[in-house]
Amino acid sequence: MYTKNEEDIVSGRIKIVYVCIFLLFLAITIRLWHLQIFKGNYYYVLSKKNRIRFADIYAPRGIIYDRHLRIVAQNLPAYAIGIIREDCYKESKCEESIKKVSYFLNRDLDELMETFNRGKKKGIKPFNPIIILRDLSFEAICKIEVRLSELPGVVIIPYPTRVYPYGEIGAHVLGYVGEPSEKDLIRFPYLKPGDIVGKAGVERVFETELRGIKGKKRLEVDAWGRTLSEKVVKRGKQGNSLKLALDFDLESYIYKRMENKTGTCVVMDPFSGDVLALVSVPSFDPTKLSHGISKKEWIKLVSNKFHPLQNRAISSAYPPGSVFKLVVAMLAMNKFKDIKTHREYCPGFYKLGNRVFRCWKKWGHGWVNFKEAIKQSCDVYFYKLGEGLGIDEISQFAKKCGLGKKTEINLLGESPGFIPTRQWKLKRFHVPWQKGETLNVSIGQGYVLVTPIQIARLICSIVNGGKILRPKIIMEDKTYVLGKLPVRQAYLNDLKKIMIATVEEKHGTANILKTKGVVIGAKTGTAQVVSIKSDEERKKNVEEIPYEKRDHAWMASFAIKKDRCYVVVCLVEHGGHGASGAGPVVRDVIRYLFSRRYKGHN
Amino acid sequence: MFPLDRRFFSHFNWSLLGIILVLFTVGVINLYSASILKLESGIKLIPYFKKQLIWGGIGFIGYILFLVLDYRKFRQMVLPLYVISVILLILVLVVGKTNYGATRWLNLGFFTFQPTELVKLTAILWTANYLSERVGPLGVKDCIKIGVIMGIPVLLIVKQPDLGSGINILLLVGGMMLFYGIKKRILISIFIIVLLFVPVVWNHMHEYQKDRIRVLFNSEKYKNNKGYNIIQSKIAVGSGGFWGKGFLEGTQSKLRFLPEKHTDFVFAVFAEEWGFVGSIFLVFLCCLFLYQIARVIEQAKDSFGVYITVGIFFYFFWQFFINMGMVLGILPVVGIPLPFLSYGGSSLIVNFSLLGLVSNVSMRRFVFKE
Numbered sequence: 001m002y003t004k005n006e007e008d009i010v011s012g013r014i015k016i017v018y019v020c021i022f023l024l025f026l027a028i029t030i031r032l033w034h035l036q037i038f039k040g041n042y043y044y045v046l047s048k049k050n051r052i053r054f055a056d057i058y059a060p061r062g063i064i065y066d067r068h069l070r071i072v073a074q075n076l077p078a079y080a081i082g083i084i085r086e087d088c089y090k091e092s093k094c095e096e097s098i099k100k101v102s103y104f105l106n107r108d109l110d111e112l113m114e115t116f117n118r119g120k121k122k123g124i125k126p127f128n129p130i131i132i133l134r135d136l137s138f139e140a141i142c143k144i145e146v147r148l149s150e151l152p153g154v155v156i157i158p159y160p161t162r163v164y165p166y167g168e169i170g171a172h173v174l175g176y177v178g179e180p181s182e183k184d185l186i187r188f189p190y191l192k193p194g195d196i197v198g199k200a201g202v203e204r205v206f207e208t209e210l211r212g213i214k215g216k217k218r219l220e221v222d223a224w225g226r227t228l229s230e231k232v233v234k235r236g237k238q239g240n241s242l243k244l245a246l247d248f249d250l251e252s253y254i255y256k257r258m259e260n261k262t263g264t265c266v267v268m269d270p271f272s273g274d275v276l277a278l279v280s281v282p283s284f285d286p287t288k289l290s291h292g293i294s295k296k297e298w299i300k301l302v303s304n305k306f307h308p309l310q311n312r313a314i315s316s317a318y319p320p321g322s323v324f325k326l327v328v329a330m331l332a333m334n335k336f337k338d339i340k341t342h343r344e345y346c347p348g349f350y351k352l353g354n355r356v357f358r359c360w361k362k363w364g365h366g367w368v369n370f371k372e373a374i375k376q377s378c379d380v381y382f383y384k385l386g387e388g389l390g391i392d393e394i395s396q397f398a399k400k401c402g403l404g405k406k407t408e409i410n411l412l413g414e415s416p417g418f419i420p421t422r423q424w425k426l427k428r429f430h431v432p433w434q435k436g437e438t439l440n441v442s443i444g445q446g447y448v449l450v451t452p453i454q455i456a457r458l459i460c461s462i463v464n465g466g467k468i469l470r471p472k473i474i475m476e477d478k479t480y481v482l483g484k485l486p487v488r489q490a491y492l493n494d495l496k497k498i499m500i501a502t503v504e505e506k507h508g509t510a511n512i513l514k515t516k517g518v519v520i521g522a523k524t525g526t527a528q529v530v531s532i533k534s535d536e537e538r539k540k541n542v543e544e545i546p547y548e549k550r551d552h553a554w555m556a557s558f559a560i561k562k563d564r565c566y567v568v569v570c571l572v573e574h575g576g577h578g579a580s581g582a583g584p585v586v587r588d589v590i591r592y593l594f595s596r597r598y599k600g601h602n
Numbered sequence: 603m604f605p606l607d608r609r610f611f612s613h614f615n616w617s618l619l620g621i622i623l624v625l626f627t628v629g630v631i632n633l634y635s636a637s638i639l640k641l642e643s644g645i646k647l648i649p650y651f652k653k654q655l656i657w658g659g660i661g662f663i664g665y666i667l668f669l670v671l672d673y674r675k676f677r678q679m680v681l682p683l684y685v686i687s688v689i690l691l692i693l694v695l696v697v698g699k700t701n702y703g704a705t706r707w708l709n710l711g712f713f714t715f716q717p718t719e720l721v722k723l724t725a726i727l728w729t730a731n732y733l734s735e736r737v738g739p740l741g742v743k744d745c746i747k748i749g750v751i752m753g754i755p756v757l758l759i760v761k762q763p764d765l766g767s768g769i770n771i772l773l774l775v776g777g778m779m780l781f782y783g784i785k786k787r788i789l790i791s792i793f794i795i796v797l798l799f800v801p802v803v804w805n806h807m808h809e810y811q812k813d814r815i816r817v818l819f820n821s822e823k824y825k826n827n828k829g830y831n832i833i834q835s836k837i838a839v840g841s842g843g844f845w846g847k848g849f850l851e852g853t854q855s856k857l858r859f860l861p862e863k864h865t866d867f868v869f870a871v872f873a874e875e876w877g878f879v880g881s882i883f884l885v886f887l888c889c890l891f892l893y894q895i896a897r898v899i900e901q902a903k904d905s906f907g908v909y910i911t912v913g914i915f916f917y918f919f920w921q922f923f924i925n926m927g928m929v930l931g932i933l934p935v936v937g938i939p940l941p942f943l944s945y946g947g948s949s950l951i952v953n954f955s956l957l958g959l960v961s962n963v964s965m966r967r968f969v970f971k972e
Contacts, residue, residue, distance in 0.1 A: 017899060018893075021892045031932055035839045035931075036881070040844065041843075043839070047841035047854055051859070
């Protein structure tokens with residue numbers, strides 16, 4: 001049958017076929033062994049990794065209460081509307097649904113469509129919702145909910161949001177939350193993009209306490225990333241709640257009292273160091289900020305010339321004005337044994353070399369003693385005191401009183417203020433310290449800068465017998481004593497009496513505070529914004545001076561009735577004179593504190 | 603003469619038919635598993651396995667048809683078959699129906715027909731006829747003649763594009779020539795020519811085809827795009843381990859990680875669920891099947907019958923080898939199904955029909971006894 005030329009034929013004929021079968025078996029078997037036995041575990045792990053994913057379960061943030069357990073920051077559900085494309089059998093049906101949503105909720109259709117198309121471009125899977133509207137009210141959601149059957153593809157997605165029921169009140173203390181920035185992600189390694197993190201205020205400082213522990217769930221997914229089943233493997237835990245030292249009734253009252261001013265007011269308990277109120281106006285709405293505002297709104301907020309985001313009580317440093325005389329007075333009591341009987345003549349100005357330093361009272365106070373000098377805030381008396389004490393003594397003493405450094409209040413962005421020294425001047429300007437500058441410092445002008453919280457704490461120290469406290473934002477049993485005023489108790493009592501006289505007695509600069517049944521002591525201050533004023537401008541009424549050039553008004557006070565004692569410090573930016581600018585606010589706050597409307601702070 | 607002669611029954615190759623049915627049954631069971639998709643709402647069953655059963659039934663009719671006709675009659679039909687095949691292939695290119703970017707089908711109104719399947723039969727019959735008329739080892743002239751005559755339909759098929767079928771036909775014809783015997787120097791020169799043409803072919807290949815070869819050597823590098831198929835296939839096979847994940851328990855296929863799981867990559871579904879043990883059994887079954895065909899080659903009494911069977915042997919051999927090699931990541935991805943296991947109507951009908959032809963050759967061997 002076959003004709004063969006054995007030498008020339010390559011094959012072994014039928015043998016070829018059997019060799020082929022054998023080689024097939026061998027090759028496939030070896031490879032199967034290699035994949036399934038030799039690398040079996042490796043591939044098993046890979047197949048598991050393919051289908052098993054782990055996802056976080058949201059953990060609610062801790063609630064923030066005020067000292068009377070009123071809720072001041074909480075978590076509430078907000079609602080978003082999403083479109084699941086897979087649930088509409090045609091793309092045009094989705095668009096129809098969006099049209100209806102825009103009609104029912106009276107929203108701009110083009111904007112919704114744009115959001116929808118952006119989501120599609122981003123590669124959101126057809127079985128995952130594209131969010132077209134966020135932050136909807138319950139009413140709006142109801143409108144959609146009842147019509148869901150005619151809205152194919154539309155889903156309502158509830159999600160947790162941070163809500164601050166007091167709105168702009170207390171915003172600077174509470175702060176706000178938001179999505180973590182790149183820096184936040186590095187700082188808090190447990191954060192992931194899309195999480196919520198404290199951005200400012202207490203929310204930021206106590207981030208680690210407020211933040212809950214996220215739970216974990218195990219998802220089985222298919223190749224398209226669709227979740228087929230899920231199982232909770234670790235439960236989440238809500239963050240710890242926080243009790244503030246603030247009293248939001250008081251906070252609300254002060255905020256409303258100051259609403260159309262620019263400034264700040266701090267109320268403290270001088271014995272515990274509790275900050276009962278810390279108001280900075282203008283303010284902002286932390287709820288809006290936490291829900292994410294548009295870039296335009298943000299720029300508007302940041303570029304506002306009144307800087308609503310600035311916490312003026314701790315972050316702004318102002319010249320203390322005459323309030324600083326309290327510091328100089330204490331130093332003088334330490335240094336000069338006979339100070340109480342020391343008198344000076346005030347003709348309305350003081351001449352040093354060929355420079356004239358004026359007293360605020362143009363025609364002068366005449367003969368004034370120590371008490372009257374404080375009571376009537378005589379500048380000339382303090383020029384002379386300052387000249388006698390010298391800048392070195394003053395700055396050293398001021399620093400010992402806790403000025404020029406942070407009060408360690410538990411809030412971010414605190415300014416240390418500034419106390420100038422001879423060495424600083426030389427280093428900074430390469431010019432030696434001038435005597436005239438000492439005079440300026442003596443009445444709280446020039447280079448001296450303080451924050452309102454520092455002044456509030458200083459008054460606390462005077463009232464509580466010299467203890468320098470750490471202002472407490474959070475309710476704690478512990479009182480933090482950071483130091484002691486280097487002044488004898490008796491002197492402090494004397495100073496207190498003089499401050500009371502400033503309110504009670506004739507010619508006192510703080511007469512405006514006088515309130516029946518309450519013992520009040522105070523010191524006013526006027527911080528010059530423009531350092532040297534022409535005589536002409538001095539003559540003018542406050543109303544005639546342009547707003548930006550008006551002085552800042554200070555009022556630092558304490559009020560005692562029976563066992564209750566408060567320190568109230570107020571600064572009104574460009575408010576003019578202390579008594580007239582900040583006085584009425586402090587007076588009203590003190591009256592509120594002792595009125596029946598106020599429940600008391602304990 | 604049929605079905606009167608009782609010797610048809612006594613000479614019928616029952617073991618070949620038996621093993622075909624076993625293979626087909628394993629295939630349907632495996633397709634049942636490959637038909638399942640896991641969704642959020644539960645399990646979705648795509649009825650591939652049911653359709654496969656129906657196609658199997660139609661295929662069996664083809665088997666009977668090719669069994670009953672005396673295979674020797676095909677000798678006269680070789681030339682008309684060839685001409686019809688080429689005309690149909692040209693028709694496909696002109697008026698063919700396009701699915702998934704490939705033009706392979708002719709719309710005949712009531713059903714669509716894939717001329718490529720006919721070409722496979724034609725190639726086997728024409729080559730078998732040519733070789734059976736030859737005497738002495740193949741010379742240069744023979745090789746060129748076979749090359750040109752087979753080259754025309756193969757080129758037309760590759761143009762569709764259906765590289766898998768083209769390669770399959772080329773390799774089975776090559777197998778037949780090798781079986782017949784070629785002069786050593788011609789074999790060596792063909793080998794050298796092929797080697798020389800490698801860069802030319804490489805330059806004419808589509809980018810996606812080049813990628814498939816690149817992926818073979820470095821699949822990790824192309825993990826998420828071009829290498830995805832092959833990586834997922836390897837994961838499916840490898841994760842089966844020794845005992846397998848169990849019937850219907852394969853995660854790679856149920857969760858859609860495995861592409862083309864019911865057609866070209868059906869072996870991965872099997873290997874994932876039945877493990878090393880099951881896979882070896884399946885490979886053994888395939889080899890047993892090939893062995894049965896090889897037995898027919900030995901038994902056949904006329905050279906036309908021998909070369910038909912040799913052609914059909916290589917037709918199946920290359921499909922097993924290339925498909926499994928592809929699934930296991932030792933050969934580049936090319937669209938060649940696994941006989942009886944991959945889902946597909948036309949391939950099933952052709953497979954059954956060709957085996958009818960093998961049984962035909964086996965059954966009629968007594969004819970030459972007198």
